[in-house]
Amino acid sequence: MRNITIKGIYAGKPDAKDEINFEGLSEFIKTFIVPHNCDLESLLLGNYCFISGYKGTGKTALLFYLDNLISERDESACSSFVFFKEEFAELKKGEFDKYSNRELSSILIERDTLIYNTDFEYIWRWLFYKRIVADNEKFNGGLFINNEEWSDFTYLVSRIKGPADIKKSILPQKIKLSLPMKDNNTGNEIAPELEVDLRKDSSETNYATFIQLIDNAEHALSKVTKTDIPYHIFIDELEAYHGDIDVFKRDLYLIRDLIFTVKRFNSIFSAANMSHIKILCSIRTEIVNAINRFIVTKELNKVTSGFEVPLKWNYNNTNSYTHPIMQILLRRIAISESEQGEEYRQDKDIIAEWFPENIHDIQPSNYILNNSWHKPRDIVRLIISAQNCINCESKSFSQAVFESLNKQYSLDSLIEIKEEMRALYTAEEIEEIINVFTGFRAIFSINQLKERVSKYFSNSIMDLKLNPVLNDLYRLGFIGNYLPASKMYRWQHKD
Secondary structure, three states, rough: OOOOHHHHHOOOOOHHHHHHHHHHHHHHHHOOOOOOOHHHHHHHOOOOOEEEEEEOOOOHHHHHHHHHHHHOOOOOEEEEEEEEEEOOOOOOOHHHHHOOOOEEEEEOOOOOOOOOOOOOOHHHHHHHHHHOOOHHHOOOOOOOOOOOOHHHHHHHHHHHOOOOOEEEEOOOEEEEEEEOEEEEEEOOOOOEEEEEEEOOOOOOOHHHHHHHHHHHHHHHOOOOOEEEOEEEEEOOOOOOOOOOHHHHHHHHHHHHHHHHEEEEEEEEHHHHOOOOEEEEEEEHHHHHHHHHHHHHOHHHHHHHHOOOOEEOOOOOOOOOOHHHHHHHHHHHHHHHHHHOOOOOOHHHHHHHHHHHOOOOOOOOOHHHHHHOOHHHHHHHHHHHHHHHHOOOOOOOOOHHHHHHHHHHHHHHHHHHHHHHHOOOOOOHHHHHHHHHHHOOOOOHHHHHHHHHHHHHOOOOOOHHHHHHHHHHHHHHOOOOOEEEEOOEOOOHHHH
């Protein structure tokens, strides 16, 4: 007889990095499902180098899954994870090491660092040079052939003096360049240091010398020889939050130019016929929308178009148990049962025991998907909400379970949407927008909404920018369309 309850189902964590950090990589891999539209080989071996999607679609999860897949194919594979503006607590590092040679680091930007810069491509190229040299040293020089070309490259990189901490790629205000020359009197070589101010508004920054050195290093990199050991750099957590407008725009410029730099390096590797080396970068859709809205894009879409794999979980517009989002839930139930000593069961048997025929007269898979945004994180949030409700000891997802979890699930879902909106609006604007809909009708016409805004929220962002806000809310799944004649609902996440 089955003993497992909802409390015993493996939920994981809302963030894949946290899940691996606290639950372990093996549990994460066992419960991972690849989106139907995602061609893994195009990311590993093809020209694709960007993974794009909304918050909660599994971009970080896919990067870690790819890393594990690479290490399964070649145990000597080396990878380097770089998290933009984020610390990484190395818990369970012993388990990480069992699966791959993985270096974890973060990019740190002080609040007032390079605040007025609008172009960061040369700075990013320098940081990538540092990362490549540091990773090669970390992996005992096994990533590149140690020949004259590699020595030329490392020598040029070493002439740029910045923060030495390998674990953190720090963007400083100033750096120093070592300029070797011979003393005419003694014949000895000396290396005086030249200070370079990286701030755009600074005069006599010696920035031209820095640029020339970066260009020379790029030429040298194109001449090095890669070994057969697979080497991947994964870039993740490209975040910017609409608060202090100067810091916000600085971060958008940083992210924009980081994306350009990822594409540039992959082009260098491809042109030089370097196999077994690639940089993969996750891009959040709303961050790209923020770049397009608030700063000069420099044709960013041309850079990503043709090189990105968008993460989408819609599946033939169906609400059946075969939907990949429902498969995530069924997979976690099946694995949890097997780890409790029960026989691994097929989907049909799990469905028969874990779900009723209907929930509020709706077929269970329809009900769950209609209360989700077709994202993996929705299922994690659903399980966690169920495990924290008063019916958590139930042996099935009954109607009573859903009634008791709905409030917490809804509150957590609203928090998720607010976080997604932070790339476009300030905290105050977000609260204004949410307040307009709080206590209002579930279904309303545009004229009814305009009347409410005009009456109660004049001069708010909803009053001043109604149509752009509604476009954003529809894209994020906060609002949808209802067609009274056919009684059909239409949502962006359902295409």
